[in-house]
Amino acid sequence: MKRTDFPKEFKFGTATASYQIEGGIEDRSPSIWDEFSHTPGKTKNGDNGDVACDHYHRYEEDIEIMKDIGVDAYRFSISWPRVMTDGIKPNEKGIDFYQKLVDKLLENNITPFITLYHWDLPLYLYKEKNGWLNPDIANYFQDYASLMFNKLGDRVKHWITLNEPWCSAFLGYFVGEHAPGHKDFQESFYVAHNLLRSHGKAVIAFRDIVKDGKIGITNVVTKVESLSNDEKDIQAAKLVDQYINGWYHDPIVYGKYPEEAVNSLKNIKLDIPENDFDIISQTIDFFGVNYYSRQVISYDENHPLKFKHAEGPLPKTEMGWEIYPKGLYDKLVEFNNKYKLPLYITENGMAGPDKLENEQIHDDYRINYIKDHFKSTLDAIKDGVDLRGYFIWSLMDNFEWAHGYSKRFGLVYVDYNTQKRYLKDSALWYKNFLLNK
Numbered sequence: 001m002k003r004t005d006f007p008k009e010f011k012f013g014t015a016t017a018s019y020q021i022e023g024g025i026e027d028r029s030p031s032i033w034d035e036f037s038h039t040p041g042k043t044k045n046g047d048n049g050d051v052a053c054d055h056y057h058r059y060e061e062d063i064e065i066m067k068d069i070g071v072d073a074y075r076f077s078i079s080w081p082r083v084m085t086d087g088i089k090p091n092e093k094g095i096d097f098y099q100k101l102v103d104k105l106l107e108n109n110i111t112p113f114i115t116l117y118h119w120d121l122p123l124y125l126y127k128e129k130n131g132w133l134n135p136d137i138a139n140y141f142q143d144y145a146s147l148m149f150n151k152l153g154d155r156v157k158h159w160i161t162l163n164e165p166w167c168s169a170f171l172g173y174f175v176g177e178h179a180p181g182h183k184d185f186q187e188s189f190y191v192a193h194n195l196l197r198s199h200g201k202a203v204i205a206f207r208d209i210v211k212d213g214k215i216g217i218t219n220v221v222t223k224v225e226s227l228s229n230d231e232k233d234i235q236a237a238k239l240v241d242q243y244i245n246g247w248y249h250d251p252i253v254y255g256k257y258p259e260e261a262v263n264s265l266k267n268i269k270l271d272i273p274e275n276d277f278d279i280i281s282q283t284i285d286f287f288g289v290n291y292y293s294r295q296v297i298s299y300d301e302n303h304p305l306k307f308k309h310a311e312g313p314l315p316k317t318e319m320g321w322e323i324y325p326k327g328l329y330d331k332l333v334e335f336n337n338k339y340k341l342p343l344y345i346t347e348n349g350m351a352g353p354d355k356l357e358n359e360q361i362h363d364d365y366r367i368n369y370i371k372d373h374f375k376s377t378l379d380a381i382k383d384g385v386d387l388r389g390y391f392i393w394s395l396m397d398n399f400e401w402a403h404g405y406s407k408r409f410g411l412v413y414v415d416y417n418t419q420k421r422y423l424k425d426s427a428l429w430y431k432n433f434l435l436n437k
């Protein structure tokens with residue numbers, strides 16, 4: 001498989017997120033992840049993003065690395081608390097950082113794709129305004145989005161409103177594994193709805209400000225399969241697919257939540273104001289797909305959503321996620337048929353047992369993972385999927401949320417003691433692939 005097997009305009013890239021790589025906390029106000037990661041017991045080894053990959057001070061070096069690898073595009077997120085103090089007052093120093101980042105990318109012919117929200121909500125908005133639980137958060141988000149569109153929209157034409165609202169809602173407000181660490185089932189549905197409303201308000205602003213731009217939303221897209229052919233397991237898997245995938249896609253395209261999932265939520269209040277779905281279902285230009293693996297589901301009477309995860313038999317990454325490239329093909333074809341929107345794979349990659357030896361990292365497992373998922377991507381394109389790009393997660397090893405720095409997803413190895421970067425064999429492979437070798 002060669003690069004020229006893909007459409008000429010197809011964009012190959014890599015991706016990161018602000019809290020996971022930037023550090024530079026001295027020049028920004030705090031986020032919910034600053035408080036969460038500094039709370040004992042919340043992250044592995046008590047790791048936090050205070051320094052991370054020090055990208056805030058090393059962004060020029062990191063762009064040089066991307067140039068060397070030869071990527072067409074780079075997906076990164078803006079730190080809301082960096083560009084607006086407490087999420088409200090524009091901070092010119094923070095805005096200036098992203099101005100310089102964008103200009104350096106463009107100088108190197110790397111197309112910027114900006115994610116407005118990748119989980120680092122300004123702490124003030126959480127503490128004083130109740131964060132994503134407050135319907136008014138959509139107005140704060142629209143103001144933030146508008147500021148970024150006005151500041152960067154003349155040069156940045158590809159925008160993603162939210163990264164994985166399912167994670168923000170379900171992991172942040174029900175499971176409690178992510179910031180702000182709530183464990184309230186009802187809250188997680190209010191949060192999901194306010195995230196989607198915020199998305200819609202940002203799209204409305206975008207249409208006024210960046211008239212020649214493209215905007216979408218990125219969700220985690222998981223292939224959900226039933227453990228058995230037992231009718232209860234099949235039904236449980238169908239509902240999980242609706243809770244994770246449909247819940248964050250159907251409202252945007254169809255203006256409603258998936259019916260069976262809604263009907264299954266007997267004790268959940270959704271009391272939705274009449275015109276909310278008019279806001280949420282603003283026309284978008286693409287869906288971003290973050291694909292990593294599948295979930296094997298069986299029925300469980302004791303779970304509020306009546307399901308439990310089953311251990312699949314396939315080889316797994318360091319995250320314990322099965323390696324399942326067929327799932328990517330399946331979801332791409334399904335989404336293409338169901339939503340009829342252009343798609344970008346905004347994240348795909350693996351955490352591996354990466355070891356630095358003689359300034360080299362031999363990660364053949366990651367090369368094979370990427371090749372297998374590229375093959376699924378190419379098969380989907382050949383079968384008619386309107387797929388426009390693929391961003392490998394991640395450019396470099398970084399802060400992996402509750403796992404801290406214990407999981408390495410990067411094409412580039414980061415020695416956190418020295419902040420020295422080392423291209424892994426997978427980065428060298430990607431470089432040759434992009435040269436069509």
Ligand SMILES: OC[C@@H]1[C@@H](O)[C@H](O)[C@@H](O)c2nc(CNc3ccccc3)cn21
Nearest residue numbers: 017163164167220290292347393400409
């Ligand atoms: O875990 C790897 C990446 C993470 O570093 C990104 O910030 C995030 O966008 C991301 N999403 C997924 C897939 N969804 C997910 C599933 C379970 C736990 C957390 C995220 C993986 N990843």
